[in-house]
Amino acid sequence: MVHPFFDPAQAAAFNELALKRDSTFELKYFGFHGLALTSRIILVVSGAKFTNVIPTDWAAEKTLTPFGVVPLLKEISVDGKITINVAESDAIDRYLAKKFGMAGDNAFEETVINSYLNNSIGMILQIYLKVFAVRDPALKAEAKEQLSNGPIPTWIKFFEQHLSDNGSNGHLVGNKITLPDIKTAHLVDIINVVKEGTITEESHPSLMKVKTTLDSIPALKAWRATDEYKAFSEFNLQHLGFA
Template sequence: MTRAKLDFVATDSTLTSSQKAEILKADNKDLSFAYTYWELTSAGSTSREMLVYGKAHYEFNYTTFEGWASGTVPTVFSALPVLQIKDLRPSSKSHGQEVVLAEAMVIDTFLARRFGLLGDNEWESLAIQSFYSNIHYLRERCARSTLFVAPELRKKGRDEFLNTTLVKFCEDHEHHLKANGSNGHYVGDKLSLADIHLSNIIHFFTTVQWGKMALDCFQQYESLWKVEETVKKVPAIAEWRQTDLYKGLVEKSIVFYTVYHAIPEDKP
């Protein structure tokens, strides 16, 4: 099947690379952001929460399995998420034109920079991105060991992940969070991309996937858990997580990971 494609770097596009770069220099109030992902939490949560936090002009689009199977959902790499950024400036030559971004890590980092979530200088930015990358790949390590394996191996993979991989992750991050003063943030004393991403990973593992088993692990690490407590009290994020829309995404995620990825039956 040939899937529908979004314009990314085509040389015959109506926008040159320089014009696209100029759009990205516009103020947040002069842009709109359309974020497309599955109707799940998972890898889409961090970008959604940054768009909410940044008070951006945004819309969340959701792909159905039927729509995906038809090949009509436009993407860059036959994968989600994608972010479409539209120029809203009436006087701009590119008014109404769009720039497209792909790949979760690229989109997350781009939004973090726009909304002041990448620190105050280059070193802080690099440190935040390092923590973010390590958090992001915890999800990948989880998928490799517990989801994309034969059903009869999933319980063993889960137990090894929770007892070894997750423990080592928590120990590493606890060390660095203590070094930053155990203040609920990874770098300095400001909310960052790494903080939000960790909170979403914790929320996913403890709400969607493994419940109390994951919760018991995370709560052993006081500095790490303080990040979760800090992020969930950010007014915009707290309000978003109380919406029916967000709760619906969590419920659909539980169904998806239970039905399609067969969470081990002995989950409490």
């Protein structure tokens, strides 16, 4: 039996809602940032109406998901008559980015955006798997050292150059926020957790410009001041070592 998320009968509903920006959204994920962070930021800065849904009985809910994992996105039309669902964080991020104008204005921009995005995702996964998912302090310290002497400087070098080539305007593509800008800002934060002071305004101004540009968005600043966001950050700090 085809899983409801992947039923081709949804095609018409997807095609209709993909063009709409007045939907209501429910983003199901646990009570921390993790894999839902980027999707939450897209929804916040786009002014979308959304609710963070925290699983209350994950053992039971897990059996209903396509892969036994979250996040999951539910989109409901403004009249409440159409509902669609999207699984997997990267698919959710890209779906929302395209809906809210963060995936490029043409085929060239979309391809460049995906190139930047995939590279940063690879770097983030390395750090999470080798550092934040490791409990042994000695192994964690060793991984930090290896990353700080190889993959991280390489990523920094290329992204600082690409951002400079785009005018150091706080964006990787064009002059407005796109999906890899959000990933880049997040990556700046976690790289500085791996080794404090690695990326600063003095050492890498173009990368820091991406972060400060995103951080200055009023809607995002307002959300970060909420009790909900602070609770997510506190969980992150306790369990991963960074907020």
